[in-house]
Amino acid sequence: MTLTTCLLLASALFSVGVYGLLTRQQLVAVLVSVELMANAANIVLVAFSHFTASPLGQVFTLFALAITVAEVAVGLALALLLYRTHASSRLDAAKEMNG
Amino acid sequence: MRSPLSEAPLAALVAVLAPALAALLLAVLPMVRRRGAPAAWICLASSVASLVSAGLLLAGQLGEAEPMAWTTSWLTLDGQGLGELGVNVDGISASMLVVVTIVALCVQVFSVSYMHDEPPDAYGRYFTYHALFLFSMNLLVLAPDLLQLFAGWELVGVTSYLLIGFYYRKPSAGRAALKAFWITKLADMGFILALAVLFTSTSAFRFDAELSTPLANVVAGLLFFAVVGKSAQFPLHIWLPDAMEGPTPVSALLHAATMVAAGVFLVVRADPIFAHAPDTREVMLVVGSLTALFAAGLATVQTDIKKVLAYSTCSQLGYMVAALGAGSTLGGYFHLTTHAFFKALLFLSAGSVIHAVHSNELADMGGLRKRMPLTATAFIVGSLALAGIPGTAGFFSKDLVLAALEGRMGWLPYVALMTTAFLTAFYMGRVVLVAFFGEARGKADHAHESGALMLGPLAVLAVLSLGVGYFGAHFAEVTATGEYHLHFGMTPAIASGLALGGFALAYAVFGGGRDASGVGVLALLDGAARSALVDRTYEALYRHGMLNAAAAIGWFDRYVMDGLVNLSGWLTLVAARSLRRLQSGFAPDYVFAVVLGALALAAWGYLS
Amino acid sequence: MSLLLPVVVFAPAIAAFLLLAIPDSQKAATRAVSLLGATISLLGSIKVALDYDRSAGGLQMGYDLPLLPTLGIHLNLAVDGWGASLLLLTGIIIFAAVLASFTVARRDKEFFIYLLVLVSGVFGVFVAQDLLIFFLLYEIAVLPMYLLIGIWGSSNKVAEDGPFRYVWSLLDVGGREYAAMKLTLMLLMGSAAILVGIFWLYLEAGATSFDLAELARHEYAEPTQLIVFPLFWLGFGTLAGVFPFHTWSPDGHASAPTAVSMLHAGVLMKLGAFGVMRVGMVLLPEGTHAWAPIVGAVAVINVVYGAFSAMSQKDLKYIVAYSSVSHMGVVMLGAATLDSTAWNGAVFQMFAHGVMTGLLFALVGLIYERSHTRIIATMGGFGSVMPVVALFFTLACLSSLGLPGTAGFVAEMMVFLGAWRVGHPIWAIAGIVGAFVTAVYVLRASRTIFWGPGPSEKFEHLHDAHGSELVAPIVLGAAIVVFGVWPRLILDLIDPSTSANLAVITRVIGGGQ
């Protein structure tokens, strides 16, 4: 359980998040993957604060959590709006504006 | 040599400014010009003024007044003046001025009745152009340096363009005017180059510029190229016959006496330069004699009376150029003077005939001697002078020219000029016999003698054509272009003999009522001559050479140069269009771009 | 600190501003105010020309207003010999142009506003002594052109042909908006190059001030001169119709309304040449000296190429437009020789050509308003219907082919003399050939239009120019003759500045060739 293993874990989590982000059609699933990416950042912070014994990382994580929560709330509201206006929560329903 | 205005030859200034004022007045006040008659009077008044002042100047020069000049600098360069503008009076310019003003006045008086049936505004326009012409010619004659001479030279070219194209409604007149202007403008390129060379070596444009022989040859050669154009010498002579499209008085004034003689006047004026240019003189001799012979040949076959006289002018100008080429400035200049008078006489009498018969063709004339006795006598006097029959002015000046050629080792020019003398007599005899003797043909039967206004000038010119020859000595002394001595050697005898022979042959072929059918055979020769000749080549050069080249360059500019600009525009638009497809409108694509970008940055960060 | 120059420069702009207040319906008032603005500038420019002390030379009547002292930008107006003569030219042309555009019917107030702002920029450039203000006013002079051509212009059809045929599908080549856009983009591409050049010099001269005199004092390094000069030459050259970048000029002028093409060909193209000489050559002597042969060679192409292209045109306006390209070639040729005669000739040619082209375009406008066609083949015999227009057209043609007694001759003569003296005989010969070819196409056009039997029945009803339409041709025609007969009126103005500017160049390169 050294610092690098934690960082590797975080990067793996981050990559899963990215993969989910790019492939999932459902907006809610996309939100979940974004959440994963944000938590990866938190893991990094906590790992650093543990191995360098400074409370800084944890303070930062608290703020980071607050931010991502706020974002997801708005994300869910948008998902609801998408469903109501485009009768499906799939992302490819919202493709009118292009070019 | 700047001298204050007071002592300046006031007369010279009047000579130049009077016609200028007249022309300006008529151009600026259309209402005066459009009423016709007043325009004529203003123009005539200015001509009389310049004639009087010319007379005074010549009298002054004859009476041992030394040459005077009043000039100011025309341009500025590095603070000082460049190029002289003003008047320069000496023997040469005074005598030429008198010649020009006399002939101009006669022609203008003649025109008053000749152009009488033109509408008033055209009548006014005609006299405006005449005033402009006289101003330009005087400017040229009194020029203190080559730059002002060139200015007069080009202005005269423009007035000839305007006057040839006077009947602008006739398409042929338009073409003739353009042809005349373009060819003279082509030749004038030589003049500008000569000025450039002069400016480079002496940074001034003086007549008596000291130049090394090779440089003098270059300048003289370029000047001669311009003379070939203006005085209708061999390759560039084709515009003169077509210039007959203009009214006959114009042909008399411009294309016989004064304008075409400007080339010869230039050579006389710039004598110091030509003196140092032996090779150019050789060329002049050859071109002059060749033109003389060639033009005389063509004159014999013309059916239009004015074309005959036009080619005859070409031929006589060849005489003068040959004389100058042979080094006898006096011969050339004196022949110019006498030729001005009798050729003007011939043209004006031809004009009077045309006015009566309303046609230029010899076929429409015949037996006019009975109906138009005075015109006939004038024409005959002119023909005699032209042929150089002893006693007439022509004899004295032609004798000087031939004498100059006598002594030279190259006998070819001498023979050419002698044959020309014979041919001249022959074609003039033909015209006289066909037009004035035999029975009346076509419209000739109800022709009637012209009015006093037309006969007066004829009389004056007839007297001058006969009398001027005797003043050769005074002429030589005042113009200081060589000493004059009348001699009765071999040459004058042969020349007069050939002249008489020419008349005899003419009588044999055309005299005593024989029909002019003989003319037909010769007409064939003319057709062949003309088509083979230079005319076709010029037409082809212009139509196929120039216009096609222009079309090619025009097309290149529009479709290649401009095409490249359009192409760059088009490429930008196409590139922009392709970028649009990137914007797919599908949200995950956008996110994909973001992630890709971030990861690329991270990789770059890691690697660098 | 005299206020004469600001008055001359900003009078039109103020007039334009006043126009905003006048309601559209007041046609007469709009024209009166515009004419007032133009007249004030004309009288002012005449006063400047008269008051300019010929013997003293150098910069006079200075006016300085610091705009951005920290960067060294001052609204610094002062006039030298060149500026005074070109100011006079602009004054004459704008006066004639405003008169010529009295017949504009559609949205005339806007027309006059853009026209006056445009000319205000031009006035400013000729007297701006601060390089950045020079550039700023240069850009203003270009932009209203887009709207003027785009809104009031006329479209021409250009057949699809040549290697880039497929381009026609996307761009409506020959249309007025195409012409306006092409003109604006090409000129601004040029000004992009100028901007880079200006910064380069500004920074290398210690980034203290944009003042032209100060920048001229600084000795720039050799590589800078070699790179920045072509930037100025091609940048300003685009506006002066230099060969590769001249293709905007025919379309631009052909599509522009009369007054705009008068102003553009008459004055704006001089802006480009003035820029090359005043900024490019005076600031970068070594660069000028190194590039001079190439500038000359391209100028030769300009002259002959322009003349021949003009001969092949069917549309009268295109003929005049290409003739402008050819005449501007003569100006650049004179500039390239770095010889005092040729420089005097070049600046005089700017003046002479300005007046000539102004007159030609004014007359073309008159003909077009009456016959509604510009294809010369369809015209014929107009001389009997419009003698006065014929008279002035012939005068303009004679001046453009360089007849002595007209302004055109003096200019071309001095350029050819200078070119020959400095050892470029080919340039002189090419120029003279160009003048001859000009004589051919100009008179050919004038014969086709005015001579020949009466006009075809279509044009029977044409009437001659009268009243206000005559003022512009008379003023311009008089200018051609007066400055042709007595050129020293302008040459005395130009000469001191030429020797001053040339001294800078020859001193640095050690006495010319």
Add this chain to the structure above:
Amino acid sequence: MTQADFMPLLLPLLAVAATVLVIVMDLFLPERRGASLGWLTAALLGGLLVVSFYVPTTGVVGDGVFVGTAWSVFFARLSLVAALLAVLGALEHVERRFPRRQGEYYALLLSSVVGMLILPGARDVLLLVVAFELMGIPLYVLAAYAKSEGMPLLASEEPGSGKKSPAAEAAIKLYLVGATSTAITLFGLALVVGVAGTTEITGLLGDGPLAPLTRVGMMLVLGGMSFKIGLVPFHMWVPDTYQGAPTPFVAFLSVAPKATGIAAFVSLFVIAPAAHGGAHGPWIAMLLVLATASMVIGNLAAVPQSDVRRLLGFSGVAQMGYVLLAIATGTSEGLSMAAFFLAAYVVTNMGVFFVIHACAAEDGRHDLASLAGLSQRAPFLGFALLVFLLSLAGIPFAVGFWAKLYVFLAAFRAGYVWLVALGAVLAVIGLFYYMQVARAAFMKDDASTGAPAPTIGVGLRAAVLLCLVGVLGLGLWPALLFDQTADAGTSILETRAP
């Protein structure tokens, strides 16, 4: 923590108070309230703007967490001006389209402004991130505000029955790109802070060569933050969001977040390295690459656009490319030039959007045809549009000319000669599509299309007028703004870590 310590934070605190006031008033005002809430917000913002002139430009809060400098006050003032204009511009639109949800609109706008007031002065990573998000999240909501607005317009509130609502689509795209970027930023910052051990900006980068993790982290942050400024390749959301969101809000979105985003950029990528002798590390090259890409793609993609909002979106991307050029110089002069450019951009871009909004009010169409014959129908709007377009294109006598000039001058002085040349050429392409808009407004003078003269409310007219005064005034007399931006720029780089 004496009262003096909090002076630099005065502005954000007052802004919070204003937000709360608006929310409370929204509860208590009677049903038919008209635009009174809007005027209230405008008044509050005006007040804040006045106060901003009295806020000290020095002073540190919370031992270095927040620093009041001329730079941060300048950007604060910039955001307040933008917000004020946005509110004025939106008054009439909001009152008509969302009569009952007016309060939330203004509250959200104000909360975003609070974030903007803090961000420029933040010298602590935590505060910076929070402020960045506080600015961002309200924008997502505001983008979706016209949620029930299918085609055609429905005044009533009931949910769109399956009709395609562009606003929803716009907001979703903005949200997705935003959320991803936030996650990336957090991840990057986590790495950097982790390695540095401190969250103070000046301490982020060690003196020596940077640790690989720090470099990767900083690059990720660069990627994460570029989305807000709309740099290529993070710009994809811009055209669609500008097309879908309500136009007055887009005017604000296109200007204020970008300017403040640039301030955050400066804090992280100029101030942080400057604290260690300007060891810039790899990002200078990357900044230039992003700038070039944005200039090229932004200008090119705008050419074929027919919808003016999309065109202006791409033009915004290109303009940010120019600003980045000045930032990349890393000199105080570069920063002040960039600040000048942003100020000019604020006034110009908002002006254009307001005119576009005025012309397209009825059927929601914003394409070039909707502008046809504008100079005939509404000369004032026509003239204003022309001036704004000239300013965007960088043509003299509009502030845009000076802006572009300074940015190019700064970049040139830093040696990016060929980039400036490229920028100048691309500006010409820029001129092409700006002139396309001008062409539609001026040359298509078929006023006969019957399109009525656009009726514009008092607020919108005032906004356009203010922008016009700003653009022309500063264009004629740039010295006014120039001095302010000059000392803003110098105030940043001189202040070593306190």
